[in-house]
Amino acid sequence: MTENTTNLTVRTDRRLVRAIHHSTRYALVEITAPPANAAPVRPRVNVAFVLDRSGSMGGRNKFDLARDALREGIERLAATDRFAVVVYDTEIDVVAPGRTADATAKEAAIRRLRDVGPRGGTNLSGGWLRGAEQVSSALDPEAVNRVLLLTDGLANAGITDRTELERHAGELRARGVSTSTFGVGEDFDERLLGAMADAGGGAFRFIANAAEIPALIRSEVGELLEVTAKDVELRISGPDGLRVEPLAAYRFERSARGGVLHVGDLVADQVVRLVLAIGFPLGEPGRDVGVEFAIRDRAGSLDGSATLAWAFADGIANDHQSRDRDVDRVVARTYADRALRDAVDLNRRGEWDAARTNLAAVARKIHRYAGHDEVLRGIVAELEREAEAWSVARMEIDRKQMYSRSAYALKSRMPDGAAQRRP
């Protein structure tokens, strides 16, 4: 069953739920952002570029490449935008305080950036917060207010605790400032940068080789300039006792009969597919249970709702109902990506058995409902291969590749981390 409005589609794997036992069903929600020409003027951008200048950034030309990419990014801003540039090592320098992106400001910032070179340790939190301060001091509810943080190392000065930084990123997001992060090479902490971007409502991008720095910054600045839906929220509501659990990496505020999923900013034609696990209360056989899905954004370019109805039925009817295989495939892929992301962490900690067992367990669960479906069987086979592959020590670069691949997939992003768009 599919419910449609222009920008929102909702489907489920199974239409029947058990009357006298608690069922879990999956809703596959697809959100499509409006095209660029739908909005006459793009939202203004209020951005801080935060650049790691610690000693290690001197290797492989990383700092020079990042600086060039930053210059290019600044040049693309319009005179209605605002920007700031912050560089940090142990010390934090506001190279260009937040101001309107007119020609004079751009030239001055680029000139001052030329004199900056790599040195010292990594006060990641200090640099990031200075950037957030520049954005916050001219916070514009109509604009895309964002900090772009690029680093190649571990936070070793200032606030270094991952959970704490993640929490601050979430708090700032709730106050209107989002954070995107770029990790270069193999020495940064992808769990920190991934968590900051997830909580911060921005994107995390992995840059394996220094040579990719310009392309990835270009892509991110491009997306910043193409936002057509701001602070997108998906609101889910149904009867009392309904329990919603998102499987994707977005912030979720639970309420008594559903909750609100914060999808963040979407760029022109961006497509986001996300899976929600829905736990149902008990009910009388034959009666329907409806769940309403509504999207909206701050710019008012997205506004729609869809109601999906399930029917309570006895055990036999439940056991023999048909399945929507497309939904099954996305659900299985999502569980696989979550397990792969977790395997990276277990592998790094040397918990080989746990890495193998977890992946194998998810493979077994998918196998149970895969039947003859080739896509599902393919996922099972992939997980069985990966279960072996992650039960021996892996190179750090492999871990980063796998983490970013699964993190991108869990945010409906392309294998290079760019937004997925409507063809």
Next chain:
Amino acid sequence: MPDYSLSELSALTGLPVRTIRYYVAEGLIPSPGKEGPSTRYPDTTLARLRLILRLRDAHQPLAAIRARLESLGDDEVIALAGTDTEQPRPGSALDYVRSLLAGETPAASEERAPPPSYVEPDADILAAPSYPLPSEIEPPASMPPPRPGAALGERSHWDRVVITPDIELHVRRPLSRPANRMVDRLVAFARQLKEEE
């Protein structure tokens, strides 16, 4: 502003259609005028029904609920029905950042939900979901007391299976598979008896 059919209202609140009609007849929610298959009810009717449910759960008699509803405007009903409106956020982004830069710990605006746990794609075959159910957090007052000897904090809860409006089966979950099958058979048998009546 969305509007709803009678069956949509029923599905969204869990209230049977006949109960909603009864509330209309009793004047708890405004009459839509002539009722037919195409009749639409406004957003505020959904909010009213949810408020009724909330008051009913607090064991308020119908007369008291009616009096309460009569005294409220639509906006107040929506506010009290607990639509998922945003929480006010303490402090601006700038205040928050500046207090962090000054080395202070700013007040968090809300409790964060725990990270999602693994839920099995076919979890309904196994009786117990992997998260606490609402009834586990707030058991209705009519619940029987926990069975003697039940360990404190044991992850279990009571479910009410309605056979007729006056007869319910109470099931303590999680249950083993054989016990679940027994519940299935008991309920099937009870419903068969009901049909024979």
